Amino acid sequence: MRNFDIDNGMGGAAIGSMAASGGKVFNLTAGVAAPGFVMGFSRNEEIYGEDEPADFVYKVVSGAVRTTRILSDGRRQIADFHFVGDVFGLEAGETHSLCAEAITDCRIALVKRIAVDRATDRDSLAARELWGVTARDLRRLQDHMLLLGRKGAMERIAAFLLDMSARTGERLAVDLPMSRSDIADYLGLTIETVSRSLTQLERDGVVALPSFRRVELLNRAALEDHAA
Amino acid sequence: MRNFDIDNGMGGAAIGSMAASGGKVFNLTAGVAAPGFVMGFSRNEEIYGEDEPADFVYKVVSGAVRTTRILSDGRRQIADFHFVGDVFGLEAGETHSLCAEAITDCRIALVKRIAVDRATDRDSLAARELWGVTARDLRRLQDHMLLLGRKGAMERIAAFLLDMSARTGERLAVDLPMSRSDIADYLGLTIETVSRSLTQLERDGVVALPSFRRVELLNRAALEDHAA
DNA sequence: CGTCCCCTTGAGTTATTTCAACACTCGTGG
């Protein structure tokens, strides 16, 4: 089931010590490195669960990840998506506040949290950088909160496409690794509304949908207007 | 307009130096103290604006504060409310990501951010505590995201009342410092829907509404059921 | 006592959801 993989991943110089457990040393951020290992997860596999002890910090080596919160009756809200290079699962407290799952088959670098803590105890610059990771998450969630609380379906879809485009750096098209269901649960909509909105954008000539998972941005300006 | 006030506020021991500017030394958190001063703000006065330089960190001495984000067309989303003892406006970046306004007349302790930075450079425990403040904000926002994305009007109101009750420690009643409009913009609803939901809870005997701003929790269990 | 602001209530509208059916894609195996 689980594909251990001590090999490759991020390269680069390391400040942290090579001591402790794992094999390689990973750069969590530019100035924070610690020993860890790479682990493979298959599509829809859980990486960690909500309320589990946060003993590791994670970084996407390949593939894509979603972090979610679920209500007892099954309603789900996706907090964010994480792509190659993104750090996730970093907690100030003892447990994970969200659940993380693989969207696609993916490889994830795991770093022992204790090792990260040691690094931040010694190095106040490293501590600041990890604080910055949490602060960036917070900022993204503030944007998302405005979207969920006050934007209409079409605005949500448009904002989502533009955000995906910005994160991948591709200005002309986005290849979505996630299903309509994931998009819906991220945007606080139903899959039907997501589908209808995309179709509408296609009819308006704003995007093209050559396949389910690919969206070509034909008219960025119009999309930005839609995003309000 | 602005009521400067070097006097009282939080008492207690101080780790930080008494040097620099302001008069008194304030405990931002248990282990983080820095010199600052208290300033008065009147109802609806802006404390800081979105995208303004984050030169200060703030702590509520008396009254209540809201942090908001606004869309160009006037739609508003309130990120959180802050009550006595709460720290807000702490940023990892250079600018404030939200706008802060006084809900009621209030007194706010201001601490120069440079002073806080100096404290965290020296003291890794202090740094961790401030990271914890940001992490707590993030966790609250994750809960709120689920509410905004996936909960119905009645669930939002119920969750809101229970949260207010938890934050004040009052289990039998909550005195709301904020208007229906603030509640609506916090919960992603309209004032009419907020009003109707509260009336409904009153009709069901779950709460009593002796005045606009006071809610007595007659049946906590029922409220918890409603909150899903 | 009057005025302003905030809140509530009602009636009608609408955006989104729900329910249901159908279409497409892709991998598997006959």
Next chain:
DNA sequence: CCACGAGTGTTGAAATAACTCAAGGGGACG
């Protein structure tokens, strides 16, 4: 090579939760 089936996505019609618009009620404060 094609048939099959499961998973995934689209589309339509009906239902509904919440919104909008409009009017009126009630405190607070001068």
